[in-house]
Amino acid sequence: MSKVYLALQDNEESHYIVEAVEEDNPAVTVIYQPAMIRMENEGQMVVRRETVEEKMGRDWEVQSIHVNLITLGGNVEEDDDALTLSWND
Template structure:
């Protein structure tokens, strides 16, 4: 299985987002760097709007993620409720 990843800037806005991603992807591995956090997962990584909203206590538009995203690896499928990174087989 190929690894997908999402890299985000390290700041106060992304801390709860990273926590939400890890809650929804228990097999994900975090690689913390001085200015970024890279989240790696085998085959698939899901970012759920609902989980982020629970942690930040307000409505969240997944488009907001792009402000702090550095890069990603994998095919992208996005709805209003989820972003999924995966590799097509």
């Protein structure tokens, strides 16, 4: 299985997104590097709107992840409720 990854700018908003990703993807590895946070997971990773909203305590649109996004690896699937990264092995 290959790893998908998602890197975000290290800022306040991203911290909530990372918390949400950790909750929804228990096996995720989170790596803190200067000014960035890199998350890796085997095969698949999902960022769920509901979980992020719960962590932030306010409404959050999945597309607004673009504001804090640095890079990603994997096939992307995005709709109103989630952003999913995956590899087909």
